[in-house]
Amino acid sequence: xxxxxxxxxxxxxxxxxxxxxxxxxxxxxxxxxxxxxxxxxxxxxxxxxxxxxxxxxxxxxxxxxxxxxxxxxxxxxxxxxxxxxxxxxxxxxxxxxxxxxxxxxxxxxxxxxxxxxxxxxxxxxxxxxxxxxxxxxxxxxxxxxxxxxxxxxxxxxxxxxxxxxxxxxxxxxxxxxxxxxxxxxxxxxxxxxxxxxxxxxxxxxxxxxxxxxxxxxxxxxxxxxxxxxxxxxxxxxxxxxxxxxxxxxxxxxxxxxxxxxxxxxxx
Numbered sequence: 001x002x003x004x005x006x007x008x009x010x011x012x013x014x015x016x017x018x019x020x021x022x023x024x025x026x027x028x029x030x031x032x033x034x035x036x037x038x039x040x041x042x043x044x045x046x047x048x049x050x051x052x053x054x055x056x057x058x059x060x061x062x063x064x065x066x067x068x069x070x071x072x073x074x075x076x077x078x079x080x081x082x083x084x085x086x087x088x089x090x091x092x093x094x095x096x097x098x099x100x101x102x103x104x105x106x107x108x109x110x111x112x113x114x115x116x117x118x119x120x121x122x123x124x125x126x127x128x129x130x131x132x133x134x135x136x137x138x139x140x141x142x143x144x145x146x147x148x149x150x151x152x153x154x155x156x157x158x159x160x161x162x163x164x165x166x167x168x169x170x171x172x173x174x175x176x177x178x179x180x181x182x183x184x185x186x187x188x189x190x191x192x193x194x195x196x197x198x199x200x201x202x203x204x205x206x207x208x209x210x211x212x213x214x215x216x217x218x219x220x221x222x223x224x225x226x227x228x229x230x231x232x233x234x235x236x237x238x239x240x241x242x243x244x245x246x247x248x249x250x251x252x253x254x255x256x257x258x259x260x261x262x263x264x265x266x267x
Contacts, residue, residue, distance in 0.1 A: 042081040043236070045071055046101030049086040050179040053204045053260050054107040066200075066260040070124075071105045073252055074243040089179075090155025093117050096230055103240065104228040107198055109157035111223075119231045121241045123224035123267050124253065128199040129161040131216040132206060134187060139194055142218040146170035148193035151183035158196045161220040181205075188212070196220060200261075224267065 047055040047067070055065040063084050075082035087095045092108075095101050097117065109127070110120050133139045139148065145167055152158050154176040162168050177183040180197045184205055187195050195202075199219075206213040227244070229237045247253040254264035 041079075042083060043071075043075055043078070043103060044083045044085050044101045045103050045105045046085050046087040046092060046095050047104070047106035048089040048179065049084075050181050051089075051106055051198075051201060054200060055084070065106075066256065067106050069256045069259070070244075070247070070253065073247060073256065074240060077243045077246065078239055088155075089153070092155065096228065099230075102229065102233070102236060107200065107225055108228050109223045110226045111157060111160065113160070114228070117231065118228040119233065119237045120226040120228055121237065121244055123226050124244060124248070125200075125225040125265060125267050127223050127225055129158045129196055129220035129223070130199045130202045131194050131196055131218060131220070132184070132187065132202050132213050133194045133216065134190075135212055135214050137193070137214065139216070141216065142167050142220075145194060147172050149173045149175055149191070151175050151177055151186055151192040151195040153177055153180050153183065153197060156180075156198070157223060158198065158220065161223070162196055165220055184213075 047063075049055060049057055049063060051065070053065055054067040055063060058064050063086075068084065071082055071084070085101050087101065089106075092104050093114075096104055104118070107127070108114075108120075110123060114120075131139075131142065131145070139145060142165070147170065149172050150162070152162065152174060159174075159176075162174065168174065175183075175186075175192065177186070180195070180201050183192065183195045183197070186192045202215060206215055227240055229240065244253070248266060253266045257264050257266050
């Protein structure tokens with residue numbers, strides 16, 4: 001019995017050791033993959049609601065415009081609801097990075113300075129900073145702006161474009177306005193000698209009032225429009241980029257452009 005008992009103890013001990021070794025050598029369970037980022041169900045777009053034909057209010061106080069229609073089409077392709085939120089355009093970066101809006105889509109010019117704080121899609125349109133003067137003005141070129149009062153929208157890329165040009169040092173005053181519409185009204189009443197603004201806006205307004213304004217041949221350079229997101233929101237930026245690429249490829253962007261400008265000016 002004693003011998004049998006000893007054999008039993010040795011057998012149990014060996015089994016325990018083998019069991020322990022088995023546990024130590026077993027492969028670790030695979031770690032679950034991180035879930036993919038959820039697609040946005042709502043996109044809040046910040047805009048200047050007084051920037052026709054890109055985004056503005058019609059006679060029914062509805063937000064309409066070229067960029068409005070582009071954004072609606074992109075959101076539909078993303079399966080997301082879109083909300084348009086009018087903001088102070090001069091504080092657009094604060095609105096974006098403060099997460100009060102998800103994107104800026106309203107004739108937003110791509111600049112190296114803005115790229116430091118904003119993620120941009122590729123450009124979808126080219127634009128110029130044009131000079132608009134009254135029809136009876138003696139101003140015919142940029143050089144003629146010397147000693148004159150020039151109107152410009154505060155917070156717009158037109159400011160940078162003008163200030164980079166040597167002629168800016170000859171202005172009597174560079175007067176800033178909350179929006180281009182007010183600046184053009186002051187031009188009409190004679191409080192300004194010229195207004196520098198985005199070509200898409202200037203052409204829209206001058207076409208509505210034929211014979212009242214003249215657009216000079218000179219301008220303050222060519223720029224490009226893009227859609228802006230927070231720099232760390234790479235997921236939304238990628239989704240918007242794909243939507244825009246698809247819209248260009250299938251002609252949807254060109255169709256919207258033709259509806260607003262009479263031709264396809266999509267870049």
